[in-house]
Amino acid sequence: MAHDDRRLRVLRAIVQDYVSTNDPVGSKALAARYDLGVSPATIRNDMAVLEEEGYITQPHTSAGRVPTDKGYRFFVDRLSAIKPLSAAERKAIEKFLDGAVDLHDVLGRSVRLLAQLTRQVAVVQYPTLSRSAVRHLELVPLSTSRLLLVLITDTGRVEQRVVEVPVDTEADTVAELRTTLNAAFTGAKLGEASDKVADLVESAAPHLRPLVAAVSATLLETLVEPSEDRLVIGGTANLAQGSALDFPGTFRPLLEALEEQVVVLRLMAEVGPSTVTVSIGEENEHEALTAASFVSVGYGSGDQALGGLGVVGPTRMDYAGNIAAVRAVARYVGHLLAES
């Protein structure tokens, strides 16, 4: 129907206007700024309907309208045209990420880049251990009864743990152990490592068995939450922009939630690669995020995401732009990790 179509355009205009001006938008301003082809009075009627249906609301009687979470949701779902990045932006991405020297560096640059592109808080997850493969396992003797286990994954993550071994070991034994472990685990997905452990202990030379068991146990421990997932956060300064406006009174809890990491990790758990997920306002379970939106996507080539990244900002954000930025950065990060 023609009406529905126009109402959609009205809603879209309201969202766009509100996002850019941060002022409740009235019928006259809409008619003036957007070429809707109808008079303010007609727009008012449409707005009344939109309000009844819950897409917009007015903060008080004689103010303009503001999109509700439902309004944003509708807007985002109908976002057909993904705003392509400008040439300058593409260039900035390359410039920013090239020359990264290791994983930490890649993710650090990514988070800064994303924060800068979107002017929001950026969040980047380290590649999940359990979906990474072992590149190398190293054992460094600390004393005769303590070994340092160093795990290096194909994504460049390095984890280390001290292993208390049940029997005293000598250099030769450690070398043997190292060979055994690497033979067994190198190239294997960590998520499947637990399956191998039993067999490995079984088939190991008798004098190595307690050692293999101890080291394997420690290895599996690193795969459990929360140490398996790590997060880099950047651009929190961007929150301070219009904090009072966007997050009335909820600024501090929001920062706390971000530092908590767990909250964000939970959001991130659902992301798939290449499909951008947008979570708007009240859709977020955590209370501190009910005034915020979260745009996220998985990165990493292949069917399963190695990790996620995204941005957090006020519901009043430039969804189209942020989605594009998040997607672009994820693609670059995926490439960078694949080629290292």
Added chain:
Amino acid sequence: MAHDDRRLRVLRAIVQDYVSTNDPVGSKALAARYDLGVSPATIRNDMAVLEEEGYITQPHTSAGRVPTDKGYRFFVDRLSAIKPLSAAERKAIEKFLDGAVDLHDVLGRSVRLLAQLTRQVAVVQYPTLSRSAVRHLELVPLSTSRLLLVLITDTGRVEQRVVEVPVDTEADTVAELRTTLNAAFTGAKLGEASDKVADLVESAAPHLRPLVAAVSATLLETLVEPSEDRLVIGGTANLAQGSALDFPGTFRPLLEALEEQVVVLRLMAEVGPSTVTVSIGEENEHEALTAASFVSVGYGSGDQALGGLGVVGPTRMDYAGNIAAVRAVARYVGHLLAES
């Protein structure tokens, strides 16, 4: 002189009162809350002198007085009695830090702990590479012309770099190379590594020389700023407390400066072990920090600090408490790193 002594007490009272209430403090309130033994009128006279000398100031005529940076400085310098931590706090420290599983974990817990104890922004520096010693060097072949160099220090830091090697290598060669490098570097301070490189290349077997040179070069590269120093920041949510009050308009720049890291690292560069450094307001060079104070100390046993940690907050902070907390956490971190 009796006067000077009383004036000092007045200044101290002003600082304490202002820190706890965040209201400019007047003569009457002072007389009522602190047992100075004199009347408000006398206190007024003292305050006039203190103001003339630049220790306090009044935001506007007919308001109370507020300490100036100079006033805080004087207060801090005369802080004889370090407030000892409460038993509960000591317990919290132990509980918080025990069970840390690796360096990242130790520092992460420390920063959270410090933020919680002081209710300020906490900052912890990773152990400086150049002052750490090599525990182990590992080489993992990525392809015949690329090696992954993994450096493990005695403080538990792990750094990795990809080394492009000039000639194709085989597994045997890599093993030889690894042995050579570990023989040369294990146990050596990284700061002194550059001295060794020339000799090492010289004395290496001819076929290893280009490899040793390439790997050593990469090793030395990791020692230059900014990758040599890393920072963990936590408790930024604490800034949001009275951001408007404490940092009028400078909230965002402050967050930016903290994220910048470089600024903080520069401040941290000067810290020595065991001596707490306090940098107040305008004493900080960086503009965004002119309304903030920085309390820091080095951690690590021995004469030279392995790294620094501290807190950043408004000049209006509990210096005695924060100094005590920073010192206590530094001691614990030092112990933890020493025993691993």
Added chain:
DNA sequence: TGCTGGCACTCGGTCCGCGCGAGTGCCAGG
């Protein structure tokens, strides 16, 4: 000489009342 109580003065914060303007809903007409 130094402390004290009293007093006049200053000045920022708060409250109140008012007018303005943006925005709305409704209605009659095209």
Added chain:
DNA sequence: CCTGGCACTCGCGCGGACCGAGTGCCAGCA
């Protein structure tokens, strides 16, 4: 079904008045 007109509502900003905290100064007292 759209449009222009109109009466109505309210939040915001502005200006004035009041209030109270705090000060500086001064004369008196130990």
